[in-house]
Amino acid sequence: MNSLTAPLREHHKHCDELFVSAEAAVVDRDWTTAQSLLIDYMAAMEAHFRTEEETLFPAFEAATGMTMGPTRMMRHEHAQMRELFGQMSMALAERDAENFASAAETLLVFMQQHNMKEENILYPMCDRGLDAQSSALGPILRERLDAACPTTC
Amino acid sequence: MHPELSFEQAPPIDVPFRFFLTAPLFGIAAGVLLALAGGDMLASRWTPAALAGTHLLVVGFMLQAMCGALLQFVPVAAGGNIWRPRLVATIVHPLLIVATILLATAFLSQRPMLFIGAAHGFALALGLLGIVVGVALWHTPARGPTIVALRIALVALVVTLALGIALATGIARNAEWPLLALTDLHAAWGLGGWALVLLAGVSYFVVPMFQLTPAYPAWLARGLPLALLGLLVAWSVQFAIAENSGTQGFFVGGLGVSSLFAATTLHLQHRRRRKVGDTTLLFFRTAMLALLVIFVSVLAFLALPDLRLDPRAAVWLGMLALVGVFVSAINGMLYKIVPFLNWLHLQKLCGLQALPPTMHQMIPERSMRRQFQLHLAALILLLAAVWLPVLARPAGLLFAVSCAWLGWNLLGAVNVYLRFRNRIRAGVADHRS
Numbered sequence: 085m086n087s088l089t090a091p092l093r094e095h096h097k098h099c100d101e102l103f104v105s106a107e108a109a110v111v112d113r114d115w116t117t118a119q120s121l122l123i124d125y126m127a128a129m130e131a132h133f134r135t136e137e138e139t140l141f142p143a144f145e146a147a148t149g150m151t152m153g154p155t156r157m158m159r160h161e162h163a164q165m166r167e168l169f170g171q172m173s174m175a176l177a178e179r180d181a182e183n184f185a186s187a188a189e190t191l192l193v194f195m196q197q198h199n200m201k202e203e204n205i206l207y208p209m210c211d212r213g214l215d216a217q218s219s220a221l222g223p224i225l226r227e228r229l230d231a232a233c234p235t236t237c
Numbered sequence: 238m239h240p241e242l243s244f245e246q247a248p249p250i251d252v253p254f255r256f257f258l259t260a261p262l263f264g265i266a267a268g269v270l271l272a273l274a275g276g277d278m279l280a281s282r283w284t285p286a287a288l289a290g291t292h293l294l295v296v297g298f299m300l301q302a303m304c305g306a307l308l309q310f311v312p313v314a315a316g317g318n319i320w321r322p323r324l325v326a327t328i329v330h331p332l333l334i335v336a337t338i339l340l341a342t343a344f345l346s347q348r349p350m351l352f353i354g355a356a357h358g359f360a361l362a363l364g365l366l367g368i369v370v371g372v373a374l375w376h377t378p379a380r381g382p383t384i385v386a387l388r389i390a391l392v393a394l395v396v397t398l399a400l401g402i403a404l405a406t407g408i409a410r411n412a413e414w415p416l417l418a419l420t421d422l423h424a425a426w427g428l429g430g431w432a433l434v435l436l437a438g439v440s441y442f443v444v445p446m447f448q449l450t451p452a453y454p455a456w457l458a459r460g461l462p463l464a465l466l467g468l469l470v471a472w473s474v475q476f477a478i479a480e481n482s483g484t485q486g487f488f489v490g491g492l493g494v495s496s497l498f499a500a501t502t503l504h505l506q507h508r509r510r511r512k513v514g515d516t517t518l519l520f521f522r523t524a525m526l527a528l529l530v531i532f533v534s535v536l537a538f539l540a541l542p543d544l545r546l547d548p549r550a551a552v553w554l555g556m557l558a559l560v561g562v563f564v565s566a567i568n569g570m571l572y573k574i575v576p577f578l579n580w581l582h583l584q585k586l587c588g589l590q591a592l593p594p595t596m597h598q599m600i601p602e603r604s605m606r607r608q609f610q611l612h613l614a615a616l617i618l619l620l621a622a623v624w625l626p627v628l629a630r631p632a633g634l635l636f637a638v639s640c641a642w643l644g645w646n647l648l649g650a651v652n653v654y655l656r657f658r659n660r661i662r663a664g665v666a667d668h669r670s
Contacts, residue, residue, distance in 0.1 A: 100449055100510065108512045164584055171592060186597030189515070193577050193596070196446040197314075204379065205316070 088218040089207035091226045092132070092140070096199045099128050103192065110176070110184050122176055126169050131232030133162045139224055140210060147213045154206045161198045165191060246312035248322035250582045254651065255330050256305025257571055261644030263297025263337060264564065268615075268637025270341075276626020281548035282555055283417075289344035294559045295427065296359070297337045298640075302567045303435060304329060306574070307370055307387075314442055315384055317373030325369050332362035340405075349409035356405035363398045367391060382458035386438025389462040393430025393469065397423060421484070422476050429491050430469050432563055434462045436524075437498055439570070444502060447573060448509040448518060457501055464494045489539070492532045499528035516605040520569025523613060527561025553623045560616050560636065568612060568643055572605050575647050579654040587661050594657060599650040608646060611639040 102125035109118035141155040168191040175184035214221060267290045271278055278286040308326060311317040319325065336358025343351030374388050400423035407414045441458050444450055452458075472487040502525045506518060531554055538545040576599035583593030618632035 104449060104511045104513075111513055167584075167592060168595075171595065182597065183595075185513070185602070186595040189597060190577065190580050190595040192449075192511070193446065193573065194581070196449075200314075200442075200446070204381070 087207075087211045088214055088222050088225070089140070089210055091222075091229055092136070092207065093203055095128070095132055095229050096203070099125065099132060099195075102128055103188075103195070107185075107188050107192075110181055110188075113181065115176070115179060119176060122172060126173070128232055129165065129169070131229060133166075135225055135228040137162065139221070139228060143214055143217060143221055144206075144210050147217070148209075154201075154209070158198070158202065158206060161194070165195060165198070168194065246316075246318060247581070248308055248312060248319065248326075250578055250654075252322045252326040253305035253309040253578065254575070255326060256301045256308075257575060258644065258647055258651070259330070259334060260298045260302040260305075260567070260571075261640045261647065263293050263301065264640030264643070265637045266297065266341070267293035268633045268635070268640060271619075271622075271633025272630050272637065273633075274629075276622065276629040279549065279552050279556075279623050279626065279629055282551045283548075285344045285347065287552065289341040291555065291559065292337065292340050292344065294564065295432075296333065296340065299432060299559070299563050299567060301330075301333060301337075302571065303432070304333065304366060306439070306570070307366075307435075309574070309578070310439060310442075311370055311373050311377075311387065315374065315377050315387060316379035317370070317377040319373050320369050325365060329362045329366050332358050336362060343405075349411075352405040352409040356402045359398060360402055363394065367395050367398075382453075382455070382462075383438045383441045385459065386434050386441065386462040389466050390431050390435035390438060393426050393434060393466070396469075396473075397427040397431050400426060418476060418484075422473060425472060425488070425491070426469055428558055428563075429465055429495070433495060433498075434465055436563070436566055437461050440498075440502060443570070443573070444505060444521070447515075448506060449511040450505040450509040453501060453505065457497065461494060461498050465491055468494070489535060492535055496529055496532040499525040503529075516602065516609050517569040517573050519606075519609050520565045520572070520612075523616070524562045524566035524569070527557045527565065527616075530561070531557045549623050553620065556619050556623055560619055565612065565616070568609075571643070571647060572600060575650050576600055579650055583654060583657055583661070586658060591661060594653055599653050600646045604642075604646050604649070608639060608642040611635065611642060615639045 102121060106118055106121035106125050109115075109121055137159055141159070145151045145155055168187055171187040172184055172191065175181075175187055211218075270286060270290050270293065274286040274290075278284055278290065281287065282291070308319060308322050312319050312322070336355045339351050339358060340355035342348075343355055371391055374384065374391060377384060400419060403414075404416060404419055404423055406412070407416050407419070437458075441453050445452050468487045468491045472484050475484050475487070503522060506522065534550075534554060534557070538550050544550055573596075576596040579599050580593055580596060587593060615632065615636040615638075618628055618635055622628035622632040
């Protein structure tokens with residue numbers, strides 16, 4: 085896949101991997117590993133959000149004139165996920181596996197439905213709407229995502 | 238793609254919830270009916286109590302929950318705009334309840350007017366639902382196998398309804414129609430067309446989402462609903478030509494296709510990236526195993542004519558399909574949907590100013606796990622009761638208790654929702670739930 089948004093799709097999967105590893109570490113009560121995986125996960129997610137919010141969405145909004153549509157909703161959902169990151173971090177700091185599992189479960193469902201909306205609707209709209217700019221924009225997206233996790237992406 | 242698509246089409250929370258909270262009540266009713274009627278009820282699929290119990294499950298439990306899920310799922314996951322969802326729910330929900338009660342009572346009392354009343358109720362409720370959801374599904378800009386599955390499922394629901402109305406009229410008028418063969422067709426469209434295709438369409442979406450499994454293979458996702466539709470159409474044509482002779486092939490073929498879906502789902506779940514298992518996964522696996530056991534049982538019945546001719550053979554298959562496959566899958570799904578929707582709506586309500594309770598704080602994992610164990614015990618006892626009538630009363634009772642527990646867990650989640658909502662409204666929500 086060489087579409088503009090292909091790196092973002094791949095990065096969703098990378099974030100999923102970090103999420104499941106952190107979740108599994110908490111189940112095993114391996115708090116040190118869980119802590120470091122959660123930090124990696126949140127850093128990767130933050131890089132993903134910022135790449136979208138600062139690069140992809142503004143380009144899409146400029147190209148289509150749609151500022152109140154899907155991008156606004158996606159920004160709002162990013163904020164909701166950041167809240168859940170906070171709850172997971174707090175539960176981890178308190179070594180509270182039950183609260184962690186509950187917040188993680190909620191985040192997983194929310195994150196997956198968010199990703200599906202992006203991958204099935206918004207990204208195809210971006211691929212079409214930003215076709216003319218994809219050669220300039222593509223490397224920037226890739227670079228921003230890679231900068232957050234140079235060894236694993 | 239639709240330029241106006243903004244993802245903000247979720248219906249008010251009370252729209253799906255009224256259906257979800259009603260479903261367990263009919264499960265309790267079906268269990269109590271078996272506990273009262275005893276072993277005779279399961280002697281054949283044609284006893285009045287068996288027909289009443291079947292419909293308490295298929296329209297009371299299953300259709301209720303599926304209508305609620307459809308009104309939520311079509312706008313959110315399929316991008317379809319449902320016309321005035323709250324108004325539709327306000328009409329459809331009570332009509333379904335009344336029609337279900339009329340139908341169950343009709344079977345038990347054999348009074349013609351009750352059959353006619355039930356038929357009118359279902360026609361109005363499902364006619365309206367069919368039109369509204371149909372328009373939404375035909376106009377959605379979204380594409381993909383889930384949309385195709387939902388469309389086929391809806392067509393199958395309408396065919397099931399039409400056949401059901403014909404049957405109710407036929408019974409009420411004591412008509413000389415081939416009612417038994419027509420009933421097989423009605424059940425095939427209802428279970429193999431509507432319920433299974435809907436379950437498949439939703440599974441394409443939620444199985445990878447809940448457990449991070451690989452996606453369903455495209456050929457299966459696209460082919461399954463079309464294959465089932467093809468078999469059902471062929472069966473119906475054969476029925477029109479020669480009533481019930483020669484339809485066995487379609488039945489076995491449909492079950493073969495369904496088994497492929499079940500086996501694939503189990504395989505995908507086995508390959509899940511998420512290592513943490515949960516109660517929904519257990520329910521789903523139970524459902525898929527039950528679907529496989531149906532196919533194996535039918536193959537066994539084909540090989541052993543003595544067994545096939547026993548009227549209890551059909552009851553065994555029905556029990557596996559209704560309680561084993563569909564009640565299990567719906568029960569498990571409700572444990573994800575209800576807490577998640579609660580959280581989502583509370584989030585919207587507090588606008589990032591407060592943290593709403595997360596999913597397990599709505600329904601504790603322990604409560605869900607124990608109810609699953611009870612459901613599994615009830616299913617095993619119900620299946621045993623098909624062949625050992627002495628077990629029928631305890632099995633019915635256990636199933637009723639399991640459904641009551643499901644209802645209790647869902648009510649607990651609603652209670653958490655209401656308490657937090659009231660706190661937000663009173664303006665006292667702090668930053669820790």
